[in-house]
Amino acid sequence: MVEPLKKHSFIQKRRGPVVLCIMDGVGYGKYETGDAVKAAMTETLDELAASCPKTALKAHGVAVGLPSDDDMGNSEVGHNAIGCGRVFAQGAKLVGKSIDSGRMFEGETWQKLMNNAKDNDGTLHFIGLLSDGNVHSHVDHLKAMIVKAKEGGVKTVRIHALLDGRDVGEMSALDFFDPTEAFLADISDDNFSARIASGGGRMQITMDRYQANWSIVEKGWATHVLGEGELFASAHEAIVSLRERTEAIDQDLPPFVIADEGVPVGTIEDGDSVILFNFRGDRALEITNAFEAGDEFDKFDRIRVPKVEYAGMMEYDGDLHVPAQYLVTPPAIDRTMAEYLVATGVKQYSISETQKFGHVTYFFNGNKTGKFSEELETYVEVPSDVVPFEQRPAMKCADIADKVIETIQGGEYELIKLNFPNGDMVGHTGVFQAVVCSMEAMDLSIGRIKKAVQEAGGVLILSADHGNSDDMLEHNKKGDLVIKENGKPRAKTSHSLNPVPCIIYDADYKGDYSETLVEGLGISSLAATTINLLGYEAPEDYDKSVLQKK
Structure with a gap:
């Protein structure tokens, strides 16, 4: 059992919920060519990136417990790190x-x-x-x-x-x-x-x-x-x-x-x-x-x-x-954010579609299937389409957004965590046009959620578990495109080594923390950041929050 969290020394709890939105497989691309995130029309993400506190987080290699920085991040280790606030040696x-x-x-x-x-x-x-x-x-x-x-x-x-x-x-x-x-x-x-x-x-x-x-x-x-x-x-x-x-x-x-x-x-x-x-x-x-x-x-x-x-x-x-x-024997991942929040009496709502449902539940909780509290935790799985993802690039973004907005408006939950699978699942198909469509569908849904967060006076944290859709074409070591025999660039279907966004939209920002976020951190810092925005101090051994005092 873990102890309840203490009230934060300078960050005040907002009247609305904290919404942690994991844009699976969305990073900051290294190359202009082949970056489906940049190629997509993402008005909401562009607006938030231009107007909100933001930083880039490491999401691969040793920052998520992998052997070296040559190792790409993945959804398992990414959600483990986000959920437990620390880095464990991984599989x-x-x-x-x-x-x-x-x-x-x-x-x-x-x-x-x-x-x-x-x-x-x-x-x-x-x-x-x-x-x-x-x-x-x-x-x-x-x-x-x-x-x-x-x-x-x-x-x-x-x-x-x-x-x-x-x-x-x-x-x-x-x-x-x-x-x-x-x-x-x-x-x-x-x-x-x-x-x-x-x-x-x-x-x-x-x-x-x-x-x-x-x-x-x-x-x-x-x-x-x-x-x-x-x-x-x-x-x-x-x-x-x-x-x-x-x-x-x-x-x-x-x-x-x-x-x-x-x-x-x-x-x-x-x-x-x-x-x-x-x-x-x-x-x-x-x-x-x-x-x-x-x-x-x-x-x-x-x-x-x-x-x-x-x-x-x-x-x-x-x-x-x-x-x-x-x-x-796998890593014994204990004392996760969800467990601390349950001990503190914080109601939590976790949602994704089938393809990533376990990522915001099982992996997020340190590779554990069950809940820490039936009363304080709600899990919602939206059934995925059973078709190739390039044929349904929007996936279940709209359905997830519908339920998240309803939950925000209901006012029952203090933390809502969700995963949009598009950038990863469609990214793995290698079909560039489909990935662009998936990013635009996700952006539309984020825009709707942002509006609900604004009306509720909550906080929206936008981040990711690793990159993928940001790097859809193969490049050689010199940075040149790899061209196939037919003269077309070779598609890349694997994850990238790129950092991922951390954007904080705080609808009722009170000036209680600096708008300049800490740089050079990994995605494990999202746990302490989320806990802080809920109005609590993170456990001492959690990786540093991106938030700092003015």
Whole structure:
């Protein structure tokens, strides 16, 4: 339990609520060309940026707990940092340290899965995203585990490799699959066999989240477990062939199965061991549930449920303790802003659409599913459209804004936190026009919310968890556009390394803090800033607020 917060020494509580608006994937772009935020007509954001206190916040690398400043930020670590007001070592960093030190391989879970495969003359399967994006996984982690499995006496390894194209280049799959297939061929010998067994685009199979579309997981189950799908002799052949036929980018490539003479090389059977080597939780929970749930599982017909030892790279849900077995202990994120506000009696309202609902609840609360108080917290999920996001670039902005405005006018809640997913979810499609549309739709909704905040005498904080829509075209190290064979610039679908906005619209500004905001901070400072604007002192060990005394 945490102690209630103390009243702030110089900032007065406003008569209206504090509205924390997270513009997911909206940063300050480095390049004019390819910046969909700048290209969009965003009258509200432009007006607020010109007239309100503002600063830029770091949202990548060590500022959000990642190994280095070469690592892009992401929604998980971003919302963790915003929600807890401090920086914890995050998934990629923890896994890397565990592998480098050897602690992972000394652990009970690793030993149990290895022994199971050996004792049953079974196969060790790895399922996960094959790239170096370092947002959900890293290919080097996979390779290190395969080496250790061979050293430990496992005879057969099969990889169920998902194409990325979101956290790395949209058509970069062969940059990871070809070297991996070569690595597997090199490490294999008369006593050890390692191969890619199946695959497909991450937005087509396996990696659904927030139960938005269970058919994605069903296709993954059929592909990885049952070996059902179009057969190819190698992953290289599958990727080249499916690209030519579908013209899809990597994340949308259909599923495929690798086979020898028409027989899949890596179905998952009784006695096998399975490791989901993604370390990020949101897109790992559903496929984990399919493996771990018993007869009560009702999301789809699994046809056949093999008796395996299953483990995740990390614990994906600290409340539900999912999965039951994992290789690396995740950060113990405690004393979050929401918990402090509950202890202080502050009513909170959290809302987003399905695609980012868990970000303002689960991730915001330190990877915990449940509420701190049923009485003081309200969660609202607006169902997302189940279509490619470039076809509905506005997403559910208007619906979210409707509910936020109604809540502001109701006067019941002191803190309202919301996430507009557009800049990230549409940004990942690489379709520039759609991203511009998404920014304009978001801006219209922010304009409506701003008006409601003004009438209520509240405060609107505009910020983001990381960049994306601000950097939609690939540039080389010199800053020049990367041009494809057809003469067009290459689309960029991954997050950017750019800083993000922090704009404060204070409708009843009383001159009780400086209009010059502190510079050089990270997005973890948003927690202390929000607490201050609610009229309270932030906990002493929280990262510094952007607000300062005159």
